[in-house]
Amino acid sequence: MYLTGIIISVITFLAIGLWHPIVIKTEYYWGTRPWVIYLLIGLACIGAAMFVEDVYLSSFLGVFGASALWGIGELFAQRKRVLKGWFPKNPKRLSDYEDSTATGRQDRQ
Numbered sequence: 511m512y513l514t515g516i517i518i519s520v521i522t523f524l525a526i527g528l529w530h531p532i533v534i535k536t537e538y539y540w541g542t543r544p545w546v547i548y549l550l551i552g553l554a555c556i557g558a559a560m561f562v563e564d565v566y567l568s569s570f571l572g573v574f575g576a577s578a579l580w581g582i583g584e585l586f587a588q589r590k591r592v593l594k595g596w597f598p599k600n601p602k603r604l605s606d607y608e609d610s611t612a613t614g615r616q617d618r619q
Contacts, residue, residue: 514565517566518565518566518569521566521569521570521573522569522573525570525573525574525577526573526577528574528577529577529578529580529581529584532581533581533584533585533588534588534597536585537585537588537589537592537597538592538597538598538600539600541589541603541606542585542586542589544585545582545585545586548578548579548581548582548585549578549579549582551575551578552575552576552577552578552579552581552582553575553579554575555571555572555574555575555578556571556572556575556576556579557575558571558575559571559572559575592607593607
């Protein structure tokens with residue numbers, strides 16, 4: 511019996527599941543500004559995955575890196591969800607949200 515595929519699927523599930531709360535917390539505390547950090551993490555992990563021989567570690571790095579890159583789009587989508595009222599606004603950053611509502615940026619998709 512070969513379990514490699516099942517183990518990689520669990521790794522994928524956990525990596526993607528890890529990024530969900532990271533995106534929500536990032537937008538809440540810092541807004542969309544850290545998207546560059548997501549980009550650097552994603553590229554570094556994907557680059558490292560190409561040089562790691564262990565199939566499990568390489569899979570984790572690749573999926574984690576791809577999830578970080580996907581998280582960039584989700585970070586901006588999370589901001590839209592906050593502006594729609596689906597998630598709470600950070601009271602310490604209300605001015606960030608007011609600027610976008612005044613210019614109508616939340617309506618653009």
